[in-house]
Amino acid sequence: MKNIFISxxxxxxxxxxxxxxxxxxxxxGRCIFLDQALIMQIQQDGTQAPVAQVGxxxxxxxxxxxxxxxxxxxxxxxxxxxxAPKSWKLRDNAKVTYITSLYSNPEQELxxxxxxxxxxxxNGDGLTWGQKLMTDYGVGPNALSDMEWVxxxxxxxxxxxxxxxxxxxxxxxxNVGTQNLKAYLGFFANYTGDGIGSNGDxxxxxxxxxxxxxxxxxxxxxxxxxxxxxxxxxxxxxxxDFVTFTFNGKVYKNDLVAFDEIYLEAVAYDYNGAIISKINxxxxxxxxKRESPYSNILNLTIWPADFFHVxxxxxxxxIEYIFTDKSGTVTITQSDDDHAVSxxxxxxxxxxxxxxxxxx
Numbered sequence: 001m002k003n004i005f006i007s008x009x010x011x012x013x014x015x016x017x018x019x020x021x022x023x024x025x026x027x028x029g030r031c032i033f034l035d036q037a038l039i040m041q042i043q044q045d046g047t048q049a050p051v052a053q054v055g056x057x058x059x060x061x062x063x064x065x066x067x068x069x070x071x072x073x074x075x076x077x078x079x080x081x082x083x084a085p086k087s088w089k090l091r092d093n094a095k096v097t098y099i100t101s102l103y104s105n106p107e108q109e110l111x112x113x114x115x116x117x118x119x120x121x122x123n124g125d126g127l128t129w130g131q132k133l134m135t136d137y138g139v140g141p142n143a144l145s146d147m148e149w150v151x152x153x154x155x156x157x158x159x160x161x162x163x164x165x166x167x168x169x170x171x172x173x174x175n176v177g178t179q180n181l182k183a184y185l186g187f188f189a190n191y192t193g194d195g196i197g198s199n200g201d202x203x204x205x206x207x208x209x210x211x212x213x214x215x216x217x218x219x220x221x222x223x224x225x226x227x228x229x230x231x232x233x234x235x236x237x238x239x240x241d242f243v244t245f246t247f248n249g250k251v252y253k254n255d256l257v258a259f260d261e262i263y264l265e266a267v268a269y270d271y272n273g274a275i276i277s278k279i280n281x282x283x284x285x286x287x288x289k290r291e292s293p294y295s296n297i298l299n300l301t302i303w304p305a306d307f308f309h310v311x312x313x314x315x316x317x318x319i320e321y322i323f324t325d326k327s328g329t330v331t332i333t334q335s336d337d338d339h340a341v342s343x344x345x346x347x348x349x350x351x352x353x354x355x356x357x358x359x360x
Contacts, residue, residue, distance in 0.1 A: 034189045034204040036063040039212050050210050052176045054217035062170040062187050064204075066160065074159040076193050080112065080170050081133055081151040083140060083186030083207075085224065087177045087236065090150040094174035102158055102166045109171065112152040122195025132196050133188060140186045140207040144224040146235045147183065153192060179358075182211040183224035219318070219356045227251040229323070229337045230353045238359050239304040239316040245355075247288055247323045247332065249296035252340035256332050257296045259325040262288045264300050266321035267352075268308040276316060277308035282326045304357070320352040 038061040040048040052058040062080060078098075084090050097109040117128050124132040129151035139147045160166065185208045194202040211225045222235065231246040245264055249257035256262060263286045268276040279286060285307070288298035304316055323332040334351045338344040 031067040031201045032189050034064040037187045037206050039208050051213045054178045058176050060172040065167045068160045068164045076191050077153040079153050079190045081149050081188035083149050086148050087179050096152045098170040100168045111155045115151045123197040141184045142224045143227045176214045180217045180221040182213040229332050244301040247298045268316045271317040318356045322352050
């Protein structure tokens with residue numbers, strides 16, 4: 001009988017502990033919810049698609065709510081951050097506004113401003129908002145890293161009381177630049193009093209489920225979403241900048257990885273399509289270096305003006321290139337990449353990769 005009584009007391013004690021912990025979890029903190037991130041745009045035919053024409057203004061809409069479960073939240077600024085290609089220059093081009101049920105007119109759009117680099121997040125370990133978000137979340141599901149997080153804070157300061165459950169809708173209107181591209185976009189919600197803290201209840205990040213595309217521009221489409229045999233970093237350079245060409249031999253099955261030495265063959269063209277220089281020598285100048293002794297990822301960093309012996313007064317517009325073995329018979333080209341990524345049939349005459357020189 002005594003053992004049963006002790007057992008009942010223990011169960012009662014554990015039940016009280018569980019109830020207490022549950023109550024504390026429910027009562028503590030202000031929860032931020034990012035319920036929807038809408039990237040669809042109205043097309044010319046009236047339909048909607050995650051597509052915008054180059055040079056146009058796209059509108060992205062974020063819908064969410066705040067469930068305030070504690071007192072003391074005064075003088076706060078709500079923060080929204082956006083992950084997008086660097087070529088969009090969000091910091092200069094985007095206009096960000098919001099509506100909220102906290103305001104007397106819940107339909108009136110209020111302003112948000114870019115958080116300056118000098119204003120560091122409270123829990124950012126000395127990093128800027130963009131640097132901290134890149135450290136914590138990177139570029140999400142994207143394969144290319146030439147993207148940036150840009151953060152915006154409400155110009156109006158808010159106080160939210162325990163029990164309040166305001167809603168918010170944020171509109172990000174931005175020029176999508178002049179490059180054909182497709183990328184997954186990212187959205188992050190937080191507030192200045194937390195400043196990217198460790199408590200997940202105070203922040204939320206989402207990435208678009210489908211890629212957003214920019215179409216109608218000059219040149220090939222830059223695919224941020226998928227892994228490819230080739231990668232160029234940075235994406236925006238001129239001929240007097242350094243640039244790194246990468247062969248990712250591990251991403252898809254291929255014959256070139258069997259060779260110890262892999263080379264870059266490249267042709268530089270001017271704005272009229274005339275050849276400035278063709279480099280097909282097999283030497284240390286064109287030999288790609290492995291990232292580690294057993295890695296099938298190889299890189300070559302060049303200075304285009306020097307690499308292609310560009311004469312004074314001439315300017316490189318774009319570069320065509322392939323990866324090859326020393327004999328030049330086994331190659332990886334754009335055609336091979338199209339086949340590996342999308343199943344496109346390889347033509348009899350393979351097409352090279354292309355890289356357009358430009359400055360954001």
